[in-house]
Amino acid sequence: MSKKQIGLFVGSLRKASYSKVLGRFIEGLSSDEFSYSMVDIAELPLYNQDFDDHGPVPEAYVKFREAVKPLNGFIFITPEYNRSIPAVLKNALDVGSRPYGHSVWSGKPGGVISCSPGIYGGFGANHHLRQSLVFLDVYPMQQPESYLANVNTSINEQGEITTDRLKDTLVNFVRAFEKWVKTVAS
Numbered sequence: 001m002s003k004k005q006i007g008l009f010v011g012s013l014r015k016a017s018y019s020k021v022l023g024r025f026i027e028g029l030s031s032d033e034f035s036y037s038m039v040d041i042a043e044l045p046l047y048n049q050d051f052d053d054h055g056p057v058p059e060a061y062v063k064f065r066e067a068v069k070p071l072n073g074f075i076f077i078t079p080e081y082n083r084s085i086p087a088v089l090k091n092a093l094d095v096g097s098r099p100y101g102h103s104v105w106s107g108k109p110g111g112v113i114s115c116s117p118g119i120y121g122g123f124g125a126n127h128h129l130r131q132s133l134v135f136l137d138v139y140p141m142q143q144p145e146s147y148l149a150n151v152n153t154s155i156n157e158q159g160e161i162t163t164d165r166l167k168d169t170l171v172n173f174v175r176a177f178e179k180w181v182k183t184v185a186s
Helices: 018-027 049-054 059-068 087-097 123-135 164-185
Strands: 004-010 034-038 073-078 109-115
Touching (some): 004 164, 018 034, 018 109, 018 164, 034 164, 059 087, 073 164, 087 123, 109 123
Parallel strands (some): 004 034, 004 073
16 A cells, blocks of 8 residues: 555644644654645635636646645645635635646545634634535545644744643544545545
8 A cells, every 4th residue: 555645734824823833743643654744835826717717827826736636635724714714725725626627626535623822723714614625525524623722822932732632632633534534545
């Protein structure tokens, strides 16, 4: 069995974002069976269908689509902005879903982790993202759900996770996701 390549899509552009800290931790959980790596979405121009219909297609679109297409699954790590997902993450979903009939997302397993310094753990963003994933024919893992509340209390100024509770939560989520990938692939 070949190693499964899983893309991590972080919905925050902030240099010291909590979502990036979580993504780096998950990258460290790579194994002989699964490889986790963050996919950069920061430089994608806003999606404009005219590019696909009339050209020229931005090189950033082409590179992004080529990077995502061969992946075996996706984990989305998102903060919550105004009870929804950040525009940069929605833009990445849109760029990858086009041109129509050539979506890089279709038929693959996905997982969603939302995080917030607030008490709701990004619940609104998590569910808005799931709604888009279902339409894009991504198979979102149902359980465990992951709403990481008060995440700022578990990450220090050096960008390190400081609590075993958060580390264990992420490890358990990733191990469940690996089972989900195997289930969807069978």
